[in-house]
Amino acid sequence: MTTDATEAVRTQARADCEALLAQQPWLDVATRALVLLVRPPALAWASPLGTPSIWMIIDASEARSLPPRQRDPLVTGGSYHETAARGRYELTVFTSEGIARVLEGVPRTSLEFRWTIRHAEPLHDPLHRADMLSGSAARLPSDAIERVVRPLYVQAASALHALMRTPVESPAETTLLLAGEAAGALARLGCVLAEGSHPPAEYLMPAARETPLGQRIASWLDDLGNAVVGEARAARWVRESCTGVLREAETALRAEYAGHDWLEDPEGYALRPGR
Known part of the structure; x- marks a missing residue:
């Protein structure tokens, strides 16, 4: 659930996402990438203040085709982070395999990832992965x-x-x-x-x-x-x-x-x- 207070931020994030995927190195992975707006969360109490944060999720096989600056941290650690020009938003890219590893357990990091994914807004989802990812984030082991x-x-x-x-x-x-x-x-x-x-x-x-x-x-x-x-x-x-x-x-x-x-x-x- 979003609010009018964050609508301007969300509108700008959609435009930023479109521009991001229209340029290299992300253009080559755009047809399969899932992009989420995670800050602000899609909740009624969310504030428009703070730097927006965008997560992009791609498969490891696609990460290997990226330039070394992005490829190396994605292949070795499962994530890549950068602050966009002009400081308009933060971008973090994950491999889908890396996200899956985080969601396997229930330590604090996993719980925070689960919550963040469940309250994110999909900005770009050509393969309709967002619902499946949110479902995975909601599932917990029995104990x-x-x-x-x-x-x-x-x-x-x-x-x-x-x-x-x-x-x-x-x-x-x-x-x-x-x-x-x-x-x-x-x-x-x-x-x-x-x-x-x-x-x-x-x-x-x-x-x-x-x-x-x-x-x-x-x-x-x-x-x-x-x-x-x-x-x-x-x-x-x-x-x-x-x-x-x-x-x-x-x-x-x-x-x-x-x-x-x-x-x-x-x-x-x-x-x-x-x-």
């Missing part, structure tokens, strides 16, 4: 969700407990670190529970606020900024609310994972050696 949410919940719990223990008068950097770690883990947790992936950091908070968990802890998230800069009321309330915030995260997980040791005692789980 993947627990492998993702477990460390996120444990991380959030550890950070929230540490934040509760720190005095209101603690240095701002201490509050920033603990609150930021807790908020980041909770935001990723909310996104993963809602759709099986999460965005890169630049889109994490607006995306998380659209999720059920994000909406339930919205008032806590709202006060984090004031707490970090030392506003006394906010600093106290953010600490006092940590137990309730963690309870909301636990509730979101309990239906599926009740009785799991990491959910019942996350701090104890975090201290176990040899996992």
Whole structure:
């Protein structure tokens, strides 16, 4: 879902894509290339600010026909990145094989790629690959969700407990670190529970606020900024609310994972050696 706020950016991106594919070295691969606009994402809350980012996906066999500047990083690493002239947009080219490798697992990079692909706008798709790629990005191994949410919940719990223990008068950097770690883990947790992936950091908070968990802890998230800069009321309330915030995260997980040791005692789980 796009908005009027980003329509001018999207219109310019379509024109930039057409111009890009009309010139070498990309002209020779244009008939099979998939081109996506990934920044801004195709979502209602997306902002028109920031440099647009375009991804092009080609097969490795086509990458081998490109000049060395593009060919070498694509063949050896699966990607090539450049900033276009005049700084109008960023271009990253991937091989389809490289993208497939990233989507095989569920580490943070894979989850961010999955989210980015699912919320991208196709600019050029002559072989109708975009839907298939989005479908691949949405599919997860059967046990993947627990492998993702477990460390996120444990991380959030550890950070929230540490934040509760720190005095209101603690240095701002201490509050920033603990609150930021807790908020980041909770935001990723909310996104993963809602759709099986999460965005890169630049889109994490607006995306998380659209999720059920994000909406339930919205008032806590709202006060984090004031707490970090030392506003006394906010600093106290953010600490006092940590137990309730963690309870909301636990509730979101309990239906599926009740009785799991990491959910019942996350701090104890975090201290176990040899996992």
